[in-house]
Amino acid sequence: MTFLSEYIYYIGAFGLIFIGLYIVLVKKNLIKVIIGLSIIDTGINLFLITIGYIRDGTAPVFSKPGLKANEMVDPVPQALVLTAIVIGVAILALAISLAVKLYKHHGTLNLRKINEQKW
Amino acid sequence: MLIIVTILVLLMIVSAIAALIFKDLISAVIAACIVSLIAAVLFYFLQAPDVAMAEAAIGAALVTGIFVIAVKRTKRFEE
Amino acid sequence: MRKLFVILLLLIIAGGITLSLKEIPFGIPKTKIGDHFINKGVEETGSVNIVTSVVVGYRGFDTLGEITVLFAATIGLGAVIGTFRKNSVNREVEAASLIVYTGCRFLFPVILLVGTYIFIHGHLTPGGGFQGGAIIASAFLLMYLGCSNKRIKENLSKTVEMIGGLTFIAVGIIGLAIGQDFLFNFLPKGEPAELLSAGIIPIVYIAIGLKVGSELAGIIDNLIQKS
Known part of the structure; x- marks a missing residue:
């Protein structure tokens, strides 16, 4: 029980990263590879927020005037993850546009077949 | 509280494995949307409301929309 | 064969990670x-939301870099897909039924209002420019899916995005022109937890919200057209 309460968030984050890595390395369809890239992004963001958690802390917003400052969670990883989520969606949009153009040029999205046509 | 978090993490990993296995690309995209939504709930449990709002709005609505439009312009079934 | 190698590689990486997870215990500061930002944040920047004061106040230059990356990705997508804009509707999509059409038209201003509220109050409650901009873009996505014969005007979207980007850079250069650093907080800070407080932070977040919202709506608009 204490093992679960210590490590459950780490198991979730690393499970997502490993499943995403397996999809990127093994699957043949290009859109499935891009879905795997998005799952790796979500796993890494979950890991970063897990590092910044403090036990019995609260959200870093001074909602009541008398809130003490030493019982809040760390605000720095949350600011960094906010940037990382937006950059992740920008990369995904560009990758999807390249995949659509590749389909129009070759007629298939199978990565093994596209690699055989040389320049 | 710990039991709810354990069930949610298990659901997240099961639907990530479902995104790996499905051959219909629309079903795989919906499984990735479920992963993003459960991650948004876990961000709320880790006391990060800004990040939960950003992940729910961007990861679950816009990324799924972009993927469905892309699948509509290419093939639907993976071969 | 390939699957076996990949599973072996992932097992080796997982073994290495479990051996080193003891160095990062869960729940300990x-x-x-972070203590410095929490203790001195309200009196140095004036905003009650500490994550906002870190994103726009203490690390505002990183936010400028992020907006540049989003801008470059949008331009790249527009250049690669290469649509030419016809003024006719997308004829291969059949029109939705009356209930869906009326419901989408009714919900569209409500969602725009919620998104605008979230990025105006970014320094008082959890929220801010990126979240509000994403909600505005999803309102436009709803409009494209439900009523398929309405499009946003291209000149309006370009003008809004240009105003948002130039406001952010102009506010930064004013800080440089009066003799201090780039993105210096030159407006008065006021009382904390008021709407008009925290110096330049509401102005910067309104500019970011408009820019991100119109960019993400422009991405969806580019992908949905015939090319």
Whole structure:
């Protein structure tokens, strides 16, 4: 029980990263590879927020005037993850546009077949 | 509280494995949307409301929309 | 064969990670800079939301870099897909039924209002420019899916995005022109937890919200057209 309460968030984050890595390395369809890239992004963001958690802390917003400052969670990883989520969606949009153009040029999205046509 | 978090993490990993296995690309995209939504709930449990709002709005609505439009312009079934 | 190699590689990486997870215990404070931001944040920047004061106040230059990356990705997508804009509707999509059409038209201003509220109150409650901009873009996505014969005007979207980007850079250069650093907080800070407080932070977040919202709506608009 204490093992679960210590490590459950780490198991979730690393499970997502490993499943995403397996999809990127093994699957043949290009859109499935891009879905795997998005799952790796979500796993890494979950890991970063897990590092910044403090036990019995609260959200870093001074909602009541008398809130003490030493019982809040760390605000720095949350600011960094906010940037990382937006950059992740920008990369995904560009990758999807390249995949659509590749389909129009070759007629298939199978990565093994596209690699055989040389320049 | 710990039991709810354990069930949610298990659901997240099961639907990530479902995104790996499905051959219909629309079903795989919906499984990735479920992963993003459960991650948004876990961000709320880790006391990060800004990040939960950003992940729910961007990861679950816009990324799924972009993927469905892309699948509509290419093939639907993976071969 | 390939699957076996990949599973072996992932098992080796997982073994290495479990051996080193003892160095990062769960729930114990790890950095010291977070204490400085929490203790001095309200009196140095004036905003009650500490994550906002870190994103726009203490690390505002990183936010400028992020907006540049989003801008470059949008331009790249527009250049690669290469649509030419016809003024006719997308004829291969059949029109939705009357209930869906009326419901989408009714919900569209409500969602725009919620998104605008979230990025105006970014320094008082959890929220801010990126979240509000994403909600505005999803309102436009709803409009494209439900009523398929309405499009946003291209000149309006370009003008809004241009105003948002130039406001952010102009506010930064004013800070440089009066003799201090780039993105210096030159407006009066006021009372905390008021709407008009925290110096330049509401102005910067309104500019970011408009820019991100119109960019993400422009991405969806580019992908949905015939090319």
